[in-house]
Amino acid sequence: MSANTGALWEHYENLEQQHEANVLGMWVFLATELLIFGALFTGYAAYRAQGDYSASFEHASSKLNLGIGAVNTVVLLTSSLTMALAVRAARLGRRRALVVLLLLTALFGTVFMGFKAVEYYEDYEKKLVPGLAFDPEEWRHGPVKPGPVQLFLMFYYVMTGLHAVHLTLGIAIMLTLAVMAGRGSFSPRWYAPVDIWGLYWHFVDVVWIFLLPLLYLIGTHGKF
Amino acid sequence: MAERVSSPTTYYAVFGALIALTALTVGVSLLNLGPWHTAVGLAIATTKALLVALFFMHLLHGSRLAWVALAVGVFWLGILMVLTLADYLTRPWLYN
Numbered sequence: 001m002s003a004n005t006g007a008l009w010e011h012y013e014n015l016e017q018q019h020e021a022n023v024l025g026m027w028v029f030l031a032t033e034l035l036i037f038g039a040l041f042t043g044y045a046a047y048r049a050q051g052d053y054s055a056s057f058e059h060a061s062s063k064l065n066l067g068i069g070a071v072n073t074v075v076l077l078t079s080s081l082t083m084a085l086a087v088r089a090a091r092l093g094r095r096r097a098l099v100v101l102l103l104l105t106a107l108f109g110t111v112f113m114g115f116k117a118v119e120y121y122e123d124y125e126k127k128l129v130p131g132l133a134f135d136p137e138e139w140r141h142g143p144v145k146p147g148p149v150q151l152f153l154m155f156y157y158v159m160t161g162l163h164a165v166h167l168t169l170g171i172a173i174m175l176t177l178a179v180m181a182g183r184g185s186f187s188p189r190w191y192a193p194v195d196i197w198g199l200y201w202h203f204v205d206v207v208w209i210f211l212l213p214l215l216y217l218i219g220t221h222g223k224f
Numbered sequence: 225m226a227e228r229v230s231s232p233t234t235y236y237a238v239f240g241a242l243i244a245l246t247a248l249t250v251g252v253s254l255l256n257l258g259p260w261h262t263a264v265g266l267a268i269a270t271t272k273a274l275l276v277a278l279f280f281m282h283l284l285h286g287s288r289l290a291w292v293a294l295a296v297g298v299f300w301l302g303i304l305m306v307l308t309l310a311d312y313l314t315r316p317w318l319y320n
Contacts, residue, residue: 020287020289023286023287023289023290024287024289024290024293027289027290027293027294028293030293030294030297031293031294031296031297031300032297034297034298034301035297035300035301035304038301038304038305039304041305042304042305042308042309045305045309046308046309046312046313048262049309049312049313050312050313050316058261066250066253070246070250073246074243074246077239077242077243077246078239080239080242080276080280081235081236081239081280083280084235084279084280085232085235088229088230088232088235091229092229198280198281199281202276202277202280202281203281205276206272206273206276206277209269209272209273209276210266210269210273212246212249212265212269213249213253213261213262213264213265213266213268213269214262214265214266216253217249217250217252217253217261217265218261218262218265219261220253220254220255220256220257220258220261
């Protein structure tokens with residue numbers, strides 16, 4: 001890749017077309033990612049929409065730590081801002097700003113993961129982990145049943161877990177790009193890696209934007 | 225390449241709107257909306273996702289080819305969701 005710095009591969013007409021092809025490739029990949037996460041959202045919706053599950057889902061949702069969920073949303077949105085500014089810096093050839101903004105993006109991603117780790121541990125202490133720390137007797141009142149509650153919690157772990165895997169990969173990529181940028185690998189003529197991994201980062205942010213209401217906000221907090 | 229370089233002010237404004245919408249969605253969750261939490265939450269989330277896609281992901285000024293890839297992804301997601309839910313949501317009809 002670095003051999004290609006600022007150069008045109010022979011199967012493209014010009015740099016603009018080459019860049020557009022790179023961006024299109026990432027969008028096609030993101031379309032497949034949409035279906036990976038989409039399958040989980042569909043499974044969630046299929047159960048949530050059934051009357052005997054929804055009350056348990058809403059009750060379990062109100063037990064999650066909304067404070068951490070909200071703070072993490074702000075952290076991730078901030079990382080998207082620094083990512084967008086990083087792509088802009090790359091396009092304008094501002095090397096120093098690019099390195100700093102990529103490192104900041106990786107830092108905010110790491111802060112998110114830190115909060116998530118604290119939250120998972122708290123979930124464990126609050127006995128919200130089916131099979132590991134969970135007391136079915138706590139979840140038998142009115143329409144709330146332990147089975148559906150465990151299903152909701154599993155959706156919570158699988159969805160946030162898959163999101164965390166994507167974010168971890170994103171952090172590693174941001175650090176790699178920062179090193180490449182520091183070495184002067186990018187120029188306004190060729191900065192496609194920054195641009196397309198920026199798209200990936202924003203996509204991971206968008207997934208979280210939907211996870212926040214569906215996992216944390218479906219119940220009424222503090223009213224149960 | 226030939227894409228317009230957005231001013232940082234645009235990004236800051238979009239960021240401000242995203243933070244405001246996050247505060248709104250969290251604030252609304254503290255109210256007792258009964259069954260409306262999901263609908264309100266998804267409406268706000270969709271607005272935020274559009275802001276990110278249009279401005280941060282350059283859909284607004286970028287290549288129109290990206291719209292095709294996105295439209296195809298959303299269309300297939302629609303098939304996945306509509307056909308699956310058409311099955312699950314109509315099963316109780318058999319027993320009523």
